[in-house]
Amino acid sequence: MNSQTGNEFLLCYAVFGSLKEMENAYGRFKRSRFLIEKNVIRAMAYGYIKKRKFYELGEFVRDVGLGRRNVGNLLWNLLLLSYAANFKMKNLQREFVRMVELGFRPDVTTFNIRALAFSRMSMFWDLHLSVEHMRSEKVVPDLVSYGCVVDGYLDRKLGRNLEFVLSKMEVDDRPRLSTDPFVFEVLGKGDFHLFSEAFLEYKTQEQKWSYRVLIEKYVKKHYRREQIFWNY
Numbered sequence: 001m002n003s004q005t006g007n008e009f010l011l012c013y014a015v016f017g018s019l020k021e022m023e024n025a026y027g028r029f030k031r032s033r034f035l036i037e038k039n040v041i042r043a044m045a046y047g048y049i050k051k052r053k054f055y056e057l058g059e060f061v062r063d064v065g066l067g068r069r070n071v072g073n074l075l076w077n078l079l080l081l082s083y084a085a086n087f088k089m090k091n092l093q094r095e096f097v098r099m100v101e102l103g104f105r106p107d108v109t110t111f112n113i114r115a116l117a118f119s120r121m122s123m124f125w126d127l128h129l130s131v132e133h134m135r136s137e138k139v140v141p142d143l144v145s146y147g148c149v150v151d152g153y154l155d156r157k158l159g160r161n162l163e164f165v166l167s168k169m170e171v172d173d174r175p176r177l178s179t180d181p182f183v184f185e186v187l188g189k190g191d192f193h194l195f196s197e198a199f200l201e202y203k204t205q206e207q208k209w210s211y212r213v214l215i216e217k218y219v220k221k222h223y224r225r226e227q228i229f230w231n232y
Helices: 003-016 019-031 038-050 054-064 074-084 089-101 108-120 124-136 143-155 159-166 182-187 191-200 211-231
Strands: none
Touching: 003 019, 003 038, 019 038, 038 054, 038 074, 038 182, 054 074, 074 089, 074 108, 074 182, 089 108, 108 124, 108 143, 108 182, 124 143, 124 159, 143 159, 143 191, 143 211, 159 211, 191 211
């Protein structure tokens, strides 16, 4: 059996087998000393995620080897996601620092995993620092990044402070989504994200939407909803 065949077998177990069968197949694969391919890593990770086995997910990516550079930030992002899933903030921060120290450059998915956790835990200063760090690394924020800020502040009735963070971001850019879908499997989509997706489905070619326009429309909708709630 060669490396390609081994990876194909492992992929089949990851997609169609039980978690136990997948892990047994991975054990046999490791003994062959073949290198696990990126698509197989993703398939196995999804196997753990759909069963909400986040500790096992973290152990798996460590076993594959966080030093691997031919898969980009995939392994590190999955490790960070395994901590963010249960809001283990100290571990999340520690591993992010270690990732940077080892020479890996965070991408938009890396930043958004942390930003989602900060937003939902109301860690606004850390969220602000993350936005600053993203800008210093020249990583372009996407719809998820803006959603972390907007949802975080509005949900805590801190809408007046939104401008403080948004002034550090390019709100006149066209909306884009660059975050790895794994993030949504674990942490879901925020209200601003869902609103924007639904809204942009109906855009025309002539219309040039920006984050600023989406935020303005969402904020109006949010406060209208709050007013209706209090009227009841």
